[in-house]
Amino acid sequence: MWVVRKRTQVMPGFGLTLGFTLFYLGLIVLLPMAALLLYTAQLSGAQFWAAVSDPQVVASYRLSFGAALLAALINLVFGTVVAWVLVRYRFPGQRFLDALVDLPFAMPTAVAGIALVTLFAGNGWIGRWLEPLGLQVAYAPLGVLVALTYIGLPFVVRTLQPVIQDLEPELEEASAILGASRWTTLRRVVLPALTPALLTGFSLALARAIGEYGSVIFISGNIPFLTEITPLLIVAKAEQYDYAGAAALGTLMLLAAFVMLLLINTLQWWAARRHGQ
Template sequence: MPFLKPSSRVIPGFGLTMGFSLFYLGLIVLLPVAGLLAFTASMDWADFWSAISHPQVVASYKLSFGASLIAAVVNLVFGMLVAWVLVRYPFPGKRIIDALVDLPFALPTAVAGISLVTLYASTGWIGQYLDIFGIKVAYTQLGVIIALTYIGLPFVVRTVQPVLEDLDAGLEEASASLGANRWTTFRRVILPALLPAALTGFALAFARALGEYGSVVFISGNLPYRTEITPLLIVTKIEQFDYHGAAAIGSVMLLTAFLLLLLINGLQWWTSQRSERTSLS
């Protein structure tokens, strides 16, 4: 069998572009992460465990991961709904609403935090009415969840929206013509196509919420053991020149977030492979 030469590309240069890509990723991403882990590794195990297992730090873990997870789930549901409305229905002001989705990307997080406090404080535009029913948002864990939901919504919308635009509406009509109801059409036709993109948006929203600082510190009140997030503790330790403590907490956040994202990406790959096998069969 004769030796087959690899097909030449129209625009060659794989080796050069790959080298620059690896260099850029190593310089921007891997080097800081490796530096953090190496600095943490220089600590004694007793000091490391004391830094990451303090009750105040554990309480911040629970709030940061729990609130980020809840916010990502809320964004997954309502982000898919917003993307569906923007893609499938024409209505006045559609372009304005589509542009407003990207507002959390452009708005400084400190400005977002001040705006949320203005709205949800007990004397705020919305908070004064919620206060009548005994619902407090500002300086509570609910306020943290609202802030994280605000900054994470665009990630789900912008990952699901292109998939919806490419999804053939004729498949839904064919499903309906074969006797399927709306729920069956959504579950068997639409959801399998959207699930990989939705999981990607969920992972991005979760990761973004996990590291959020600016918008949360204003509305949370930063009460120890109650509304204090882990990024705030890291900043506090740096201000106290406790660099090893800050590095230890940061390493725990980094490794935990990496494992969770790895799990979500594995689930995304599994759903993608399953949908491909279903479509082939």
């Protein structure tokens, strides 16, 4: 006769940890989202459409989502290079550069915005050389792109670093021994192993860029129809006690970000399944 004994675990069991997880996520994440959606649900369809389809608001959508997407793509490319160099090579100052990657995390966003203005304004250290060439960064859409790229870089680098560390160099050497070129090794060996992490870093950088506020408002100049981002309009409506309009814009941004992240996570799941990770 077999006697089934319950295994005793040192750490708390599944029921306790699951209950704590659901409570914490519900309190911190779901409750604010539910409050926003419930407030928006009080608006009529006409009121909601009027709030989210205003021409000034539509212009902010194009800038917010377009600049966020482009910044995330830039960080996807150059963040991968930075992560690869920091992991695969040893050189003087490596630890300093590795710590420098976290600077956008530690620096308050308002301070980052002021620092970027100092650099790229017409009389700034870099801007004074760019504007004679016809490149205006501060108080232009390009400044928004620069700010979003700045704050999104650490998400890609820190996501890729542990994956690159686990990627054995012997696989690349074996590919080279078998006659593959560097491009073939990169395309057939390295990139497939990094694809899930690349998509994760991209989605994190994109999500952060969509909701960024502090660093952008200083360098953008907040010019209507040109450099206004949607988070700025949400704050402006709230300051004007137009809570209904702010809730409508917030709900639309929330839904758009959710759809984009859902698509990216689906691609990540497909890539991980395809490569057996």
